[in-house]
Amino acid sequence: MILRAEELSLGYGARRVVENLSLDLPPRRMTAILGPNGCGKSTLLRALARLIEPLSGRVTLNGADLRRENTRRLARRLAILPQAPLAPGGITVRELVGRGRAPWRAFLAPWSEADTLAVRGALEAVSMSALADRPVDELSGGQRQRVWLALALAQDTPVLLLDEPTTWLDLPHQLEVLRLLRTRNEKAGTTVVSVLHDLNLAARFFHHLVLLGDEGLVAAGSPVDVLTEANLLRAFGLSARVLADPVAGTPMVVPL
Numbered sequence: 185m186i187l188r189a190e191e192l193s194l195g196y197g198a199r200r201v202v203e204n205l206s207l208d209l210p211p212r213r214m215t216a217i218l219g220p221n222g223c224g225k226s227t228l229l230r231a232l233a234r235l236i237e238p239l240s241g242r243v244t245l246n247g248a249d250l251r252r253e254n255t256r257r258l259a260r261r262l263a264i265l266p267q268a269p270l271a272p273g274g275i276t277v278r279e280l281v282g283r284g285r286a287p288w289r290a291f292l293a294p295w296s297e298a299d300t301l302a303v304r305g306a307l308e309a310v311s312m313s314a315l316a317d318r319p320v321d322e323l324s325g326g327q328r329q330r331v332w333l334a335l336a337l338a339q340d341t342p343v344l345l346l347d348e349p350t351t352w353l354d355l356p357h358q359l360e361v362l363r364l365l366r367t368r369n370e371k372a373g374t375t376v377v378s379v380l381h382d383l384n385l386a387a388r389f390f391h392h393l394v395l396l397g398d399e400g401l402v403a404a405g406s407p408v409d410v411l412t413e414a415n416l417l418r419a420f421g422l423s424a425r426v427l428a429d430p431v432a433g434t435p436m437v438v439p440l
Contacts, residue, residue, distance in 0.1 A: 218396070326352045408434075
């Protein structure tokens, strides 16, 4: 699945957040969208998921304009984990994750063995099987985040769009989630596009980086090409040194 932004401009009312942006998101790879607060990272992700209408330009999936795609068909090809989603009151973990199967079920169709296996696999992947019958509103912030990720996984799409999937998670669980996404990418060929704040985790786990700044696109490419001292200064106004991560060998940003 080739996801592409073509001369995309996005905004809210008279305020433009993204201006004339063109991007190719590499298929079957992991892409992290990086940049300072307010530069349009989440807005871009929402446009890639057809959650907001572009002011101009378009988003395409395999060459087809998303605006013309059938909603159910699109939901079988692309799943999104938005920022700070809200669960209905009283819903259990298993019930919420089960909603990820909606695109695959005909109206009033009975629950299938495939649905059961997809939900079970998603819960196991995020280490939430033991809490499957717990109400979501009784969980910690980190546990809820893993449940929402499980919902997106249960949707079983070739493209995953994630808005800060490591929010609320402590460092061990951040690593667990990113390793899970990398495994999903490697084994199933899932295209992953994620907004992240941690530059060093992005460099370690993602093949492709998109760096935005207040003036738009700063750089796109491999971690080595994107995380340069000049690009960091331009995007964040950050003076830093870029060294080699002693564990992974990927770029490591050290602020000055």
